[in-house]
Amino acid sequence: xxxxxxxxxxxxxxxxxxxxxxxxxxxxxxxxxxxxxxxxxxxxxxxxxxxxxxxxxxxxxxxxxxxxxxxxxxxxxxxxxxxxxxxxxxxxxxxxxxxxxxxxxxxxxxxxxxxxxxxxxxxxxxxxxxxxxxxxxxxxxxxxxxxxxxxxxxxxxxxxxxxxxxxxxxxxxxxxxxxxxxxx
Numbered sequence: 001x002x003x004x005x006x007x008x009x010x011x012x013x014x015x016x017x018x019x020x021x022x023x024x025x026x027x028x029x030x031x032x033x034x035x036x037x038x039x040x041x042x043x044x045x046x047x048x049x050x051x052x053x054x055x056x057x058x059x060x061x062x063x064x065x066x067x068x069x070x071x072x073x074x075x076x077x078x079x080x081x082x083x084x085x086x087x088x089x090x091x092x093x094x095x096x097x098x099x100x101x102x103x104x105x106x107x108x109x110x111x112x113x114x115x116x117x118x119x120x121x122x123x124x125x126x127x128x129x130x131x132x133x134x135x136x137x138x139x140x141x142x143x144x145x146x147x148x149x150x151x152x153x154x155x156x157x158x159x160x161x162x163x164x165x166x167x168x169x170x171x172x173x174x175x176x177x178x179x180x181x182x183x184x
Contacts, residue, residue: 003042008049025049063122064178067101068132074101076137080156084145092152101133103154116153120174134174138162138183141172 003009008025025047042048068074081097093115094106105115107129114128121131135141140162146155158177160167165182177183 004048005050006042006045006048007051008047009042023047063132063134064136067134067136069100071100073099074133074137076139076141077101077133077135077143080143080145083143084154085147092147093154095154101135103131105129105153116148116151116155118154119156120158121156134178136178136183138177138180140182140184141177 003021008023009021010024011019011021013019021042023045078097078099078101084095087094093111094108096104096106098104102124103118103121104127114123117123118131120135121133124130124132135158140160142159142161144157144159146157147153148155158172158174160170160172160177160180162168162180162182162184165180167176167180
C-alpha cells in the first residue's frame with residue numbers, strides 16, 4: 001500500500017508481516033484506534049499533515065480537588081457499586097469501589113493488560129489498575145455501573161436527574177456535568 005506522507009499517521013507492524021495504521025490527529029473521530037485503512041483514505045483525508053511536527057502530547061489530566069481527594073469520602077460515588085451486576089468467575093474482572101470514589105481492579109494471576117478506561121475517571125499515574133474520579137459532587141446525578149461483556153471490565157453511566165437542567169434524563173459526560181450551572 002502506497003500512502004502519502006503524513007506526520008499524524010503511525011504504523012503498527014505485526015509478526016505475520018502485515019501492518020495496520022492509525023491516525024493521531026486530535027480531530028480524527030477514531031483517534032489512536034488501529035484501523036485497517038482503506039487505501040484511498042489517506043489520499044482524501046482533509047486532516048492530513050505533510051509537514052511540521054506532530055502536536056505535543058496532551059498533559060496528563062489530574063482530578064480537581066473537589067472531585068477527588070485521597071481519603072475524603074464520596075457517598076455519591078460509593079453507591080455505584082450497588083448497581084453493578086454480580087461478579088462471574090472466569091468472565092469478569094474483580095473490582096473494588098473505594099470510599100473516596102476511586103475504582104481499583106484486583107490484578108489477577110497472569111493478567112498483564114490493564115483494564116479499559118472508565119467514563120469520567122482517569123487512570124492513576126502510579127497504578128494502571130486504579131481509576132480516580134473526575135466527577136464533581138452532585139446529589140441529583142444518577143449513576144449506574146455496567147460490565148462490558150467482551151472483557152469483563154466496568155464502565156459507568158451517568159444520567160442527569162435535575163429537572164431544571166436542559167440535560168434532564170439524558171446520559172451526561174463528565175465535561176457537561178463540570179460546567180452545569182444546576183449542579184447541586
